Amino acid sequence: SVNPMAYEAQFFGFTPQTCMLRVYIAFQDYLFETMLLVESVMLKKMDGFPDCKISPFELRKSTEKFLLFMKEHFDKLFSKMEEVLLQLVLNIPKNVLLPEDKVHEQYPDSKEQFQALQDEIHQLQEQYRAEASAGQALRAELEEQKVVQAELEKILQWFDGLENICRKYGTSNFKESFTFLTQNSKKLQDMLKDVEKKSK
Template sequence: MSVDPMVYEAQFFGFTPQTCMLRVYIAFQDYLFEMMLVVEGVILKKLDGIPGCKISPFQIRKSTEKFLLFLKDHFDKLFSKMEQVLLQLVLNIPKNVLLPEDKVHEQYPYSKEEFQALQAEIQQLQQQCKAEVSAGQALRAELEEQKAVRAELEKVLQWFDGLENACREHGTGDFKESFAFLLNNSRKLQAVLKEVEEKSEKIKRLDSLL
């Protein structure tokens, strides 16, 4: 069988020419074996009809196998010539012929170095795209964080506006004095709360002892 991989032919036909020839060879060989079995069966029937025949079936089988080897040897030689003809003339695509899907390479030829440079440029562009996507995601996350901070600041400003209006309604015009007053009262409330909690703890301890 041929050792040429014939990759281009395999691309066109959908199978390798060598595989095709191998299947044809096996089909012919199987047919030859089957034919010899039929011939052997006919000979045995003919011998059974001859009275006093001294030829045994074992001798017929040896003669059949010998004749089969003779035919197979000649068949292999003929098939080898047929294979050369088919692979060179029938199943062979000339070097100057391009398949339709490969004609674009003829219109836009590239050398190996140009192709490698193009691949390097594509990889660089892909990395740039990935970097831009990452930067965009970081910017979107930062914008979301800024929105959340802005919302909290707006709440604080609204709280201060409400506090200032409350101070005005209760006759306190100076916002700083009002804020200091509220802060002082808040500290007093925290102290009272702490004192209440301490007394509550003492009462609980007394209850547990009782």
């Protein structure tokens, strides 16, 4: 099975295999280009020798022979280099945790914790909303109380006003006044009876 080296890709920003492939293709291209350069230089030099019996075809065969040999060794050596680099350099050991993943070490049972926290938070939010409603209701009652208190105080003031009127017109104590008036009217009735009797 192929190790995708995803964790290494997270750190480096590229997969190590991609990096090695890029390097391999580049090296291979340089080898081919340089060989072509060698061949073209030789061809140019051969043009300078009119007695030269080497054909371009023969030269090409020599180039192919040398290139084949070089390519074989190149592939073997590159394969070893790739192995070493992937194991020792472009590799994150199994016991190593990258700094950005430290949180996973702190919260290993995060799935259960996440769910429990979500539930708790939901409950707290509901509680807060309820308290906010309760606060509004309490403040509304305070306003209502102001109105009711004002009305009740008005009634007491009305009683005060009534008593002030009575006092203004000379009657601060109705009980005493009525007792006095009742006694006086009884006296007057008695005097009238007396006068009527004496006149008869």
